[in-house]
Amino acid sequence: MRGSRLPAGGENVLQTIRGKRAAAEASGIKLIDLSIGEPKGPALLSAREAAAVAVMSEDEAMHTYQYNASPGVPNFAQRFVQVHVKRDFQEGDVDYLTMPGIKPMLGLVPLACGCADQNLSVATTTSPGYPIPADWCGYHPYATNYAISLSPGNEFRFTPDQIEEGTGLVMMNYPHNPSGQVATESWLRQICEYCSENDIRLFNDAAYIILSHGPDSLCLADVAPDYPDLSWLEAFTAAKLIGNGTGWHVGAMVGSPDFVGDFKEVKGKTDTGFVAPMAAGVVAAFEGDRESIDLVREMYRSRLGLLAKILTDRGMHLALDPAAGFFTLWLAPDRAFGQKVESAEHFNFMMIEETGMVGVHFPPYVRYAVCADVAAMSDEIGAAFDKAQVGYD
Ligand SMILES: Cc1ncc(COP(=O)(O)O)c(C=O)c1O
Known part of the structure; x- marks a missing residue:
């Protein structure tokens, strides 16, 4: 007989987010995608x-x-x-x-x-x-x-x-x-x-x-x-x-x-x-070409600083100041959009539906990557978190 032989619900969070992202886009939401951490553009x-x-x-x-x-x-x-x-x-x-x-x-x-x-x-x-x-x-x-x-x-x-x-x-x-x-x-x-x-x-x-x-x-x-x-x-x-x-x-x-x-x-x-x-x-x-490798590192580092400032200025709490990589990890807030936040997933999904901002939830945290050009998106990111009006207990 044809049909899946795998247990139901076996996808991991990255697969869940890819699905959620596609569904949001199909419903006409303009995405601010800081979810999957993959470098953009070509190789050096x-x-x-x-x-x-x-x-x-x-x-x-x-x-x-x-x-x-x-x-x-x-x-x-x-x-x-x-x-x-x-x-x-x-x-x-x-x-x-x-x-x-x-x-x-x-x-x-x-x-x-x-x-x-x-x-x-x-x-x-x-x-x-x-x-x-x-x-x-x-x-x-x-x-x-x-x-x-x-x-x-x-x-x-x-x-x-x-x-x-x-x-x-x-x-x-x-x-x-x-x-x-x-x-x-x-x-x-x-x-x-x-x-x-x-x-x-x-x-x-x-x-x-x-x-x-x-x-x-x-x-x-x-x-x-x-x-x-x-x-x-x-x-x-x-x-x-x-x-x-x-x-x-x-x-x-x-x-x-x-x-x-x-x-x-x-x-x-x-x-x-x-x-x-x-x-x-x-x-x-x-x-x-070590120079180009160093430039890429500096690019991510400066984007991390910029994103951290935009979000902390709007009340978000960083879980840790990153010392490497291209991710920022945030404690999911307790309140957003005038509602109680039930979980990190709830917060991430609310952000996607209300603002188009896509992260990855790792309960009790939400991760935002800086692989995209954060400087070019900074107004939209700021506006999304202005709208969210996050708060912690
Ligand atoms: C922690 C970690 N290890 C490994 C990988 C994948 O490495 P590779 O592209 O060499 O398979 C990733 C990619 O996202 C990662 O985040």
């Missing part, structure tokens, strides 16, 4: 030009499966990881692999920790957070996920005592989507020490590390090699590094050789690797 010119040349190459290595390596772009993973990581690694401390972006790899992380045939308890930074690690765990029958609670109370950085006994894997995301919190050295040391002592594998999704505002924001790889018993892995992507690289599907991982080895085994069976000419384009940007 330097990356596009180099990728175009690479596509025309006669070299077979440029056109073949790359698997976990990069025959078309020698040492891509080492070169790419070193763009983000401040320290040098000792021979044998780490291993590397290439990959086609982070999102499809997140489900392989629990598999690389044995969840295909044994129970695995996975802690994720998904409350609030990018839901994909939890979604993937939902698809693995032997993986059980719990979200570590993040809030202004812990400044969106969890403490070791929030990691439950029996946890086999922590999947964290710093810089954090949606709060913009970053991992500092002293915080990372606490987490590395705890995971090392308790034999917990530690994974970090560093998708936003290139958009860090200051030197305090570190990668897991800056600290983890100091813990010789720690089994760790970190993922980097070009999605936000070359302007709009979201469709390029180029990334790399670094980690302790044991974890990378397990990951390579699982990934080698299930994935054929990235597209080498696109990786060649990414190399041209990070090795020859």
Whole structure:
């Protein structure tokens, strides 16, 4: 018989918002869309030009499966990881692999920790957070996920005592989507020490590390090699590094050789690797066009400041001053449009219906991204929040 074989209501919040956005637009509402955090426009010119040349190459290595390596772009993973990581690694401390972006790899992380045939308890930074690690765990029958609670109370950085006994894997995301919190050295040391002592594998999704505002924001790889018993892995992507690289599907991982080895085994069976000419384009940007990468970062940073001012001037409360990325996270108000706000979702939907302003609700917060040109939209954003007349108890 035909019909869905999936449980009802299984969509995640990002899918819900895409649906809501389309319905609002179809009903004639003019949208002020600050919802999905995806860079706009093309990739950097330097990356596009180099990728175009690479596509025309006669070299077979440029056109073949790359698997976990990069025959078309020698040492891509080492070169790419070193763009983000401040320290040098000792021979044998780490291993590397290439990959086609982070999102499809997140489900392989629990598999690389044995969840295909044994129970695995996975802690994720998904409350609030990018839901994909939890979604993937939902698809693995032997993986059980719990979200570590993040809030202004812990400044969106969890403490070791929030990691439950029996946890086999922590999947964290710093810089954090949606709060913009970053991992500092002293915080990372606490987490590395705890995971090392308790034999917990530690994974970090560093998708936003290139958009860090200051030197305090570190990668897991800056600290983890100091813990010789720690089994760790970190993922980097070009999605936000070359302007709009979201469709390029180029990334790399670094980690302790044991974890990378397990990951390579699982990934080698299930994935054929990235597209080498696109990786060649990414190399041209990070090795020859740092200026443009820095300009993109500054653009988001200045938009974050502008949006934060427009909303705070109209009574909204920021959950945290973002230190990286292109998201602002707000506590949903208790009152808006002369009504009691029932939930963050209620607030987000009221804003969409009454003003066209679209965010993403991560209860009890609402996230607004600055991927669109906030300066050009500032009058409309201001007018939307003037109309909302928000208040907190
Ligand atoms: C936290 C986080 N990780 C990963 C990704 C996706 O990375 P990629 O484009 O490399 O698959 C995103 C994109 O929105 C994200 O927010």
